[in-house]
Every structure is written in C-alpha cells, then in structure tokens.
Amino acid sequence: MTRPRIVIIGAGFGGLSAAHALGGANADVTVIDRRNYHLFQPLLYQVATAGLSPAQIASPIRAILRRAANVRVVLGRVSGIDKQRRMVKVDSLEIGYDYLVLATGSRHAYFGHDEWERVAPGLKKIDDATGIRRRILTAFEHAESMAPAEERARFLTFVVVGGGPTGVEMAGAIAELAHVALRQDFRTINPREARIVLVEAGPRVLPAFPPTLSAAAQKALERLHVEVRLGTPVSNCDESGVTIGSEHLAASTIVWAAGVAASSAARWLGTEKDRVGRVVVGPDLTVPDHPEIFVIGDTAHALGKDGKPLPGLAPVAKQQGAYIAKVLRARLAGKNPPSPFRYRDWGTLATIGRRAAVADFGWLRLHGTIAWLLWGLIHVSFLIGFRNRFVVMLDWIWSYVTFQSGARLITGPGSH
Amino acid sequence: MTRPRIVIIGAGFGGLSAAHALGGANADVTVIDRRNYHLFQPLLYQVATAGLSPAQIASPIRAILRRAANVRVVLGRVSGIDKQRRMVKVDSLEIGYDYLVLATGSRHAYFGHDEWERVAPGLKKIDDATGIRRRILTAFEHAESMAPAEERARFLTFVVVGGGPTGVEMAGAIAELAHVALRQDFRTINPREARIVLVEAGPRVLPAFPPTLSAAAQKALERLHVEVRLGTPVSNCDESGVTIGSEHLAASTIVWAAGVAASSAARWLGTEKDRVGRVVVGPDLTVPDHPEIFVIGDTAHALGKDGKPLPGLAPVAKQQGAYIAKVLRARLAGKNPPSPFRYRDWGTLATIGRRAAVADFGWLRLHGTIAWLLWGLIHVSFLIGFRNRFVVMLDWIWSYVTFQSGARLITGPGSH
Numbered sequence: 001m002t003r004p005r006i007v008i009i010g011a012g013f014g015g016l017s018a019a020h021a022l023g024g025a026n027a028d029v030t031v032i033d034r035r036n037y038h039l040f041q042p043l044l045y046q047v048a049t050a051g052l053s054p055a056q057i058a059s060p061i062r063a064i065l066r067r068a069a070n071v072r073v074v075l076g077r078v079s080g081i082d083k084q085r086r087m088v089k090v091d092s093l094e095i096g097y098d099y100l101v102l103a104t105g106s107r108h109a110y111f112g113h114d115e116w117e118r119v120a121p122g123l124k125k126i127d128d129a130t131g132i133r134r135r136i137l138t139a140f141e142h143a144e145s146m147a148p149a150e151e152r153a154r155f156l157t158f159v160v161v162g163g164g165p166t167g168v169e170m171a172g173a174i175a176e177l178a179h180v181a182l183r184q185d186f187r188t189i190n191p192r193e194a195r196i197v198l199v200e201a202g203p204r205v206l207p208a209f210p211p212t213l214s215a216a217a218q219k220a221l222e223r224l225h226v227e228v229r230l231g232t233p234v235s236n237c238d239e240s241g242v243t244i245g246s247e248h249l250a251a252s253t254i255v256w257a258a259g260v261a262a263s264s265a266a267r268w269l270g271t272e273k274d275r276v277g278r279v280v281v282g283p284d285l286t287v288p289d290h291p292e293i294f295v296i297g298d299t300a301h302a303l304g305k306d307g308k309p310l311p312g313l314a315p316v317a318k319q320q321g322a323y324i325a326k327v328l329r330a331r332l333a334g335k336n337p338p339s340p341f342r343y344r345d346w347g348t349l350a351t352i353g354r355r356a357a358v359a360d361f362g363w364l365r366l367h368g369t370i371a372w373l374l375w376g377l378i379h380v381s382f383l384i385g386f387r388n389r390f391v392v393m394l395d396w397i398w399s400y401v402t403f404q405s406g407a408r409l410i411t412g413p414g415s416h
Numbered sequence: 417m418t419r420p421r422i423v424i425i426g427a428g429f430g431g432l433s434a435a436h437a438l439g440g441a442n443a444d445v446t447v448i449d450r451r452n453y454h455l456f457q458p459l460l461y462q463v464a465t466a467g468l469s470p471a472q473i474a475s476p477i478r479a480i481l482r483r484a485a486n487v488r489v490v491l492g493r494v495s496g497i498d499k500q501r502r503m504v505k506v507d508s509l510e511i512g513y514d515y516l517v518l519a520t521g522s523r524h525a526y527f528g529h530d531e532w533e534r535v536a537p538g539l540k541k542i543d544d545a546t547g548i549r550r551r552i553l554t555a556f557e558h559a560e561s562m563a564p565a566e567e568r569a570r571f572l573t574f575v576v577v578g579g580g581p582t583g584v585e586m587a588g589a590i591a592e593l594a595h596v597a598l599r600q601d602f603r604t605i606n607p608r609e610a611r612i613v614l615v616e617a618g619p620r621v622l623p624a625f626p627p628t629l630s631a632a633a634q635k636a637l638e639r640l641h642v643e644v645r646l647g648t649p650v651s652n653c654d655e656s657g658v659t660i661g662s663e664h665l666a667a668s669t670i671v672w673a674a675g676v677a678a679s680s681a682a683r684w685l686g687t688e689k690d691r692v693g694r695v696v697v698g699p700d701l702t703v704p705d706h707p708e709i710f711v712i713g714d715t716a717h718a719l720g721k722d723g724k725p726l727p728g729l730a731p732v733a734k735q736q737g738a739y740i741a742k743v744l745r746a747r748l749a750g751k752n753p754p755s756p757f758r759y760r761d762w763g764t765l766a767t768i769g770r771r772a773a774v775a776d777f778g779w780l781r782l783h784g785t786i787a788w789l790l791w792g793l794i795h796v797s798f799l800i801g802f803r804n805r806f807v808v809m810l811d812w813i814w815s816y817v818t819f820q821s822g823a824r825l826i827t828g829p830g831s832h
Contacts, residue, residue, distance in 0.1 A: 036825065060825070062601035145509065183480060389785070394806075408453075409474050411470060
C-alpha cells in the first residue's frame with residue numbers, strides 16, 4: 001500500500017512548522033520552495049542595514065528537516081496547481097498529492113504603481129536586503145565624492161515608505177547607521193547630516209499597536225533624528241526622490257515598507273480571495289469544497305475570534321502550520337478532527353533602535369529599554385539553529401558595546 | 417604650504433599596510449579602491465564552499481582606516497594614470513598626486529581562452545565566491561531532482577583546475593561538503609557519490625612546496641576521495657564539462673584556480689612588464705625613471721635575494737607596503753632612504769581539510785594535524801578586526817564539532 005502524499009508549498013514559518021510537525025507521520029511529505037533556505041524575516045531589516053550577515057538569519061531547509069526521514073525537499077518554482085488531477089507543476093516536473101498545503105506568503109504591493117519597485121525596493125528576500133544595503137552604503141560613498149551641495153543632500157536623504165513595524169525598524173536602523181556606526185568613517189561629509197524620513201499615510205506609526213505605544217515609538221524615532229511624516233500618502237517615486245502630497249523630497253535611497261499582497265496561491269486555485277489576494281479558508285483552514293487543500297500564513301484569509309481576518313504575522317503562520325499537521329495526523333489515523341483553529345496571541349513587539357522598542361501584550365504595554373531587551377531575547381530564541389542564535393547574540397552585544405555594525409559590505413551586481 | 421599628496425590605488429594587503437603605516441605622517445593620503453571592503457583573500461575559498469559568510473572575511477576599508485585622520489578613502493574605478501600631469505583618473509574625477517603607490521593585485525588568466533571564464537569562474541572577489549557557492553549547492557539540488565543517471569552524474573562531478581594552494585583548498589573543501597556536511601540532507605541522491613577531480617598540468621600538486629609536502633598533500637586529498645590528475649593540461653572547458661588531454665569529464669561545476677595575471681597597472685604606466693604583466697620595479701620598489709611611483713604586491717615584479725621574482729603572496733605584499741611607507745616617511749623628512757627591500761620569508765602553509773595541512777618553514781616541514789592547527793591559528797590571527805577573528809574561530813570550532821557548515825545559502829541573480 002502506498003502512503004498518502006502530503007505536499008507543502010513554501011518553507012516559511014507556516015510551511016516549516018507544518019513539515020516539522022509531520023516528521024515521522026505515516027505519510028510521504030514533500031516541501032517545495034524556490035529557495036534553499038528558510039529565512040527569519042523579522043530580522044531581515046538588519047541585513048539591509050548592515051547589522052547582520054545573511055547566513056545569520058537563514059538556514060538551509062534541508063538541514064532543518066534533516067532528521068525527518070519521511071520529508072523530502074524540492075528546490076523549484078511552482079507555476080500552477082491542477083486540482084482535478086491533484087498535481088503541482090514545479091518547473092518541468094509534476095508532483096502528485098493527496099493533501100496539499102499552501103504556505104506561499106506575501107509580496108510587496110505598490111497600489112497599482114509597479115514601476116515604483118525599481119526605485120523603491122521592498123524587503124522580502126535576502127537579495128532584496130543585500131540590494132538595499134548596497135544602495136544605502138553607496139549613497140554615503142557618492143555623497144563623499146560628490147562636489148555640489150545639492151547632489152550631496154540628495155544622496156544623504158533616505159526615505160522609508162510605510163510606518164508599520166518594518167518601516168519603523170528600517171528608519172531607526174538607518175538613523176543609527178548614519179549617526180553612530182559611520183560617524184568617523186568619512187572625511188568630506190558628516191554622516192550625521194543624513195536626513196532620514198519615515199512616511200506613513202495614516203495618522204500614526206505602528207497602526208496595529210495601541211495609540212500610546214505609537215506615540216512612544218514616534219518619540220523614540222525623533223530622538224534618533226528620524227523625521228516622521230504622517231497623514232499624507234506617497235503620490236510618486238522616481239530616480240529623483242519621493243513626492244508626498246505636493247512636496248518633493250529629493251532622495252537617492254527609497255525603501256518600500258508600505259503594502260503587502262498575497263502570493264499567487266488564489267490564482268493557482270481559482271478560488272475566492274479577499275481584497276489583498278488572500279485565499280478565503282474555513283475554520284479548519286481548508287479551501288471550500290476542497291478538504292484536501294489547506295492554506296496557511298500570510299496567504300490565507302482566516303477569521304480570528306473577533307470576526308476580523310488574522311494579521312500576517314509569524315506566530316499566526318506557525319500556529320496554523322502546527323494546527324493543520326494535527327488535522328492531517330487525525331485524518332491519517334482515521335480519528336475525529338480537532339476543533340477549529342484558534343490563534344493564541346502572545347503579544348506583539350516592534351523595535352526602533354538601541355534601547356527603544358514597544359511591546360503590546362494586551363494586559364501589559366511596555367516601551368523603552370525593557371521592551372527592547374524583551375524584543376532581543378524573543379527574536380534570538382526563535383532564530384532557527386543554536387549556532388545562529390549564539391552568533392547573532394554575540395554580534396548584537398558586540399555592536400552595542402562598540403557602536404559598530406559588522407556587515408557593511410557593498411556586494412552584488414552593481415558593485416563592480 | 418600644502419602637504420604632499422600620496423595616492424594609493426588598491427586596498428588589498430599591500431595598499432592597506434602602506435596606508436596603515438602612513439597614518440599620522442605629514443602627508444595627505446588617499447586610498448582608492450573599486451570596493452568598499454578589504455578582503456582577506458586566503459579564506460575566500462571558505463565562502464565559496466559555504467563554510468564562512470562574506471562579512472566574516474571582509475571589513476569596510478573606511479572602518480579599518482578610521483583612526484588615520486590624514487587618510488581618506490575614495491570608492492571608484494581607476495581608468496588611467498597621467499604620469500606627466502601626475503593625475504589618476506577615477507570615474508569622472510581626476511586626483512592629483514606627488515607620490516603614487518600601485519597595489520592593484522592580480523586577476524585570473526585563462527591562457528588565451530577567456531571564453532572559459534563563463535563556465536569556469538575563478539575566485540578573487542566576494543561575488544565570485546558567492547557565485548561559486550551557488551553553483552556548487554545548485555548542482556546538488558539539480559542532481560536530487562533529475563531523473564536520468566547520466567545527468568545526475570554530471571551534476572555530481574566537480575572539477576577544480578589548478579593544483580596550487582587555492583585549487584587544493586577548494587577541492588578539499590568541496591569534498592568535505594559532499595562527504596560530511598551534506599551527508600544526510602538528500603533523499604534521492606547520496607552526496608557521497610559526488611566526484612571531485614583536481615586537475616594540475618604539472619607533475620605534482622602545490623608545486624611551490626618541497627616534493628615531500630606535495631606528496632603528503634596528495635595523500636590527504638585522496639583520503640578525502642578527491643581524484644588528483646597530474647601532468648595533463650586542460651584543453652577545453654564548456655557547459656558539458658572539462659577536456660583533459662583526450663579525455664572528457666562531464667561536469668556541471670568547474671572552478672578555475674590555475675593562472676593569474678597582473679592587473680592593468682603596467683598598461684596604465686606604459687612601462688616594462690614581465691611575462692604575466694607585472695611591472696618591473698627597482699630595489700626600492702619604484703618604477704625606473706619615476707622615483708615618485710611605487711608598485712607593490714601581486715602586480716610588481718621585484719627580485720628576491722635568489723634573483724628570482726618574489727611570489728604573489730600576502731606576506732610579500734604586506735612587507736612591501738610597510739617598506740614603501742618607510743621610504744616615503746624618509747623622503748618627507750628629508751632623511752636618507754632605507755636600504756633596499758628584502759622579503760623575510762616566515763614560511764608558507766596550505767590546508768586541505770579537517771586536520772590536514774602542509775607547512776614549509778624551510779628549516780621545518782610539517783603536515784597533518786599540527787600543520788592544520790598552525791594554519792588555523794595563523795589565519796585567524798591575521799584576520800582584520802577582533803570581532804571577525806572571534807566569530808570565524810567560533811564558526812570553525814562549531815563546524816569541527818558538528819560536522820556542519822554554516823553558510824549554505826543559494827543567493828544572487830540566478831537563484832530566483
């Protein structure tokens with residue numbers, strides 16, 4: 001008798017937690033991903049701002065799943081799903097499934113202005129992060145060697161679009177790079193003259209947090225010399241800079257942290273999706289009329305207990321991955337299915353810079369040094385692989401003590 | 417009175433050691449490099465074989481020279497030198513000099529077959545190393561997902577061309593990756609089936625070492641299951657593999673570690689050069705008839721005490737950099753010049769793999785575990801920056817104990 005085949009697409013937080021929980025199950029599990037590594041995305045902004053190296057926040061998927069002998073990993077790009085024949089198209093192959101898990105995450109959305117992506121890259125992949133790092137460091141280099149004051153000001157202006165956690169973290173980290181780490185590195189320019197602008201269309205930064213914490217985050221940003229611009233959306237991005245309302249900010253570096261859209265999962269399935277492209281799923285995270293297809297993480301529209309869709313956060317994806325593994329194990333064993341999925345919110349955190357972060361646990365709200373230490377502790381403890389945890393912690397302690405950051409390399413296609 | 421202007425082109429071992437030694441001198445020093453980092457090239461092969469991360473062996477030039485207030489750094493590409501007007505052309509700028517130091521290193525040579533570079537990349541820059549890492553790791557991935565046995569064998573064959581230190585290190589490190597680190601990662605293939613071939617046109621590996629150590633190195637390579645092919649040069653490289661004499665080796669990954677040629681320095685200067693393009697310099701490392709122009713490191717043809725040209729090694733470049741700084745300081749102070757440059761050979765080392773290396777101190781020849789420990793100690797102690805030293809050492813100890821390597825990421829343009 002052949003064993004049931006479970007195919008998981010995507011090795012992010014959701015897919016990996018499902019694969020982990022299915023290790024040793026009586027099924028053949030295949031994990032498909034376009035990349036050979038799992039990325040700890042919450043720390044990707046630190047790669048973009050030269051604090052960490054890519055290998056410190058990424059681990060090979062094969063190595064993570066090495067001990068699960070019933071799990072195999074396929075490196076490839078999925079181009080479609082045939083629900084009738086139960087086949088996934090991967091490059092030139094077709095992989096059959098009995099159960100399918102879609103955990104394909106999200107990508108950037110430019111609100112109909114995809115041409116902005118070229119000048120205002122977002123932060124999803126390692127190559128995005130090393131690309132943004134190259135832009136930021138090269139801007140200081142150009143400013144150093146440029147004569148006209150106007151040009152110099154443009155190179156020293158950094159605009160971050162979007163006031164969510166990623167935008168706040170990016171703006172804070174660029175400000176620290178300019179004001180602290182690079183302080184003594186240049187002779188013609190003073191990196192402290194750099195202007196860092198955070199643009200948010202809504203009325204406050206960190207809109208998902210309570211207003212008191214938004215205010216604390218804004219104060220912390222301003223202490224780091226970040227200009228916070230609220231209430232006006234970006235109307236244009238190009239080589240010359242960013243236009244906010246009627247004002248033009250001349251800037252050579254723009255980082256996009258504003259919108260996300262779900263992956264292509266809904267298109268592959270041809271099922272109902274919400275406004276941002278997420279697949280609408282039932283209480284057990286399956287697609288209507290397809291109990292064999294599960295959708296989890298950023299690409300799923302699942303309802304929380306308040307009747308609102310769950311946010312695109314790592315803990316949601318991880319809990320959903322573990323949950324559907326439980327559902328699958330019950331089905332494989334012919335047992336009753338577990339009760340519907342319920343997200344347990346342990347709290348959310350966002351960091352701004354040295355000794356500045358906010359934490360919302362519902363019953364407790366923190367900001368400042370304590371929140372920052374908590375943020376560091378939690379992020380390091382969730383990093384995959386003991387070695388990475390240890391090395392990242394050392395790196396942070398090192399940067400904290402020396403005011404230096406370790407990975408200030410300009411690499412990649414544009415760097416000769 | 418304006419201070420004399422010293423321009424140093426290249427921030428490798430030679431240029432950096434000159435700049436360091438000129439810190440605080442009564443002159444304005446400008447260091448020009450195409451890249452913003454100094455690279456510890458002797459460990460670059462470990463980036464190519466996923467042992468170390470780029471940031472562990474590279475440090476920003478500005479950060480290294482931060483404390484030398486009379487030294488400024490310019491990031492740019494030199495396109496020519498005007499000896500009459502004493503000007504260096506850098507991108508769209510011209511930088512004037514009173515003294516010029518050329519420390520521009522070497523690049524790969526394909527013996528008139530530049531078309532081989534595309535399929536058989538060499539190892540000089542960080543992007544070379546991450547590119548080779550991508551090729552090696554992707555080859556295993558293709559082998560895992562490929563059905564026909566013939567194709568699989570081609571993907572699992574790795575050919576390293578050149579039996580010098582870099583070739584030996586690369587072959588040994590690929591063999592360890594396949595036989596040790598990746599051992600349990602795949603389901604369809606057994607990475608231990610990988611075939612690693614080291615091709616050397618001469619009669620023995622490590623030709624610069626004494627024959628007994630060459631023999632020891634070859635034995636150590638063979639213990640790691642590396643096939644060593646001696647005495648036949650490569651006659652062709654293309655997508656299908658490598659041709660040695662009349663034999664064709666089907667291989668998807670080829671690494672070039674065979675020939676080096678000097679940089680463009682001789683062309684810029686229009687002076688006498690040797691067979692591999694190095695600038696012929698006098699005993700004080702200046703160009704004939706141009707006492708204001710110094711050439712050091714891999715791009716200089718300077719004679720050793722045996723009358724033969726000095727080899728292209730890091731210690732030679734470093735000693736030459738320190739020497740010309742002494743010459744310049746003497747000239748600036750109007751003192752007598754120091755005696756001609758003499759290279760002090762402290763010995764050479766090459767590593768093959770876990771507990772396998774060779775060391776030649778002239779009076780003492782070592783191989784095996786002791787040589788390997790020495791190699792590690794010396795390389796870590798020369799790494800720039802305490803943080804890098806410490807993190808690299810931890811990484812090595814970690815890999816040694818766990819048999820894992822830390823940076824197995826497929827990144828860059830070809831990786832989606």
